[in-house]
Amino acid sequence: MAQAGAYGQRLGQFLRLRDTPPALITRTLRSAELAVTETRDDNPVPGLSGSLTAEDAFLVSLKLHDYPDCELWEGGKCLMKRDIPAGATYLYDLKRDPRYVIDKPFHSLFFYLPRSALTDFAEQTGSPRIGELACEIGTGHDDGVIRHVGALLREGLHRPDETNQLFIDHMMLALTAHVTRTYDGIQHPTGPTRGGLAAWQINRACEKLESDLSGKISLKQIAAELDPSVGHFSRAFRISTGLPPHQWLLQQRLKVAKQLMAARDLSLSEIAISAGFANQSHFTRVFSAVVGVSPAAWRREMYRPARSES
Known part of the structure; x- marks a missing residue:
């Protein structure tokens, strides 16, 4: 076409x-x-x-x-x-x-x-x-x-x-x-800001987002299941969670990645893909920007063996 x-x-x-x-x-x-x-x-x-x-x-x-x-x-x-x-x-x-x-x-x-x-x-x-x-x-x-x-x-x-x-x-x-x-040449009156999503809508939206950590699902697909428009859903989700959907999903990616880093047999490359990042380089760049240290440094600090007492 x-x-x-x-x-x-x-x-x-x-x-x-x-x-x-x-x-x-x-x-x-x-x-x-x-x-x-x-x-x-x-x-x-x-x-x-x-x-x-x-x-x-x-x-x-x-x-x-x-x-x-x-x-x-x-x-x-x-x-x-x-x-x-x-x-x-x-x-x-x-x-x-x-x-x-x-x-x-x-x-x-x-x-x-x-x-x-x-x-x-x-x-x-x-x-x-x-x-x-x-x-x-x-x-x-x-x-x-x-x-x-x-x-x-x-x-x-x-x-x-x-x-x-x-x-x-x-x-x-x-x-x-x-x-x-x-x-727009027309002056539009500013209407009242609508509230957040109902509890069931938030739960369903979060389930949908977490089901695909890569973020390939669109706002249109999520909103279509919950009835509100795309614009209303995006605003209401932010009111309810404090974050727009793509930033909320990023926090879930980092949460999953931190949990996976406890498994010593998983490489950072495997963790990156499992947590929805495109590759290890993408994971390292985002993690370092948000957390302040690289995933490797964070993992060493969090899971280094405790010193034995003499």
Whole structure:
């Protein structure tokens, strides 16, 4: 089945990249796709970018490299030239055929947000229907939230084997919420924050999470069993446990790993896989960052033989 949205391979073709750029994808309860793609070309072939199929969707772009004197096109016409600074966020409406002249090295993150996904998000959270996003051509935004989310997702793009679906779901949900509340032209009233999950829901959710420590299960799959929307489930789970689902799962991984390290016949590589990590290197990096020492050092300290008294 051909890819439908402006991400991954299709976005790479639009930017005339030689290779398919890396992308992370998540889906709403109604299976609308949201995605983030990292695009980079240090030696582009000069020329006008391709043209994306017109669709009711938006691209939110975080620029990671300065792009001076950028020639911006829309609707088949060159409208302006503008310096594009690193760290700025730009929004594009794909109904307007946004394009630009590629004649310098570029490096950007693109978040693909179809209107169907934004509508789904609004319905799940009880918000009013999404209006038009602020997609003024050439207008950049100093958006610290998108820079932060982008930095975290770039880690996932660079280490796909170590990135679980729960993390991708959570970060894209957070970005969608931020974009709709920050760049929607309609002022939405802020409703009351709903409470946490019922005890049976928490127990069931935790059972589902613990059944797959690798994190391949998605928020959509868990929420579908418990009836609340993905957005409601993620917020309510955090209210009930103090942690978002992907961080709660990480704590369970570390707990299991510590229990397994008591078994002296198990190697750290075996423990890493059993506790849901991609490999020993992934396990060592995460354990060291959270606990403060490497798994080997922690194991030696916790289970070293007691000294015999003289």
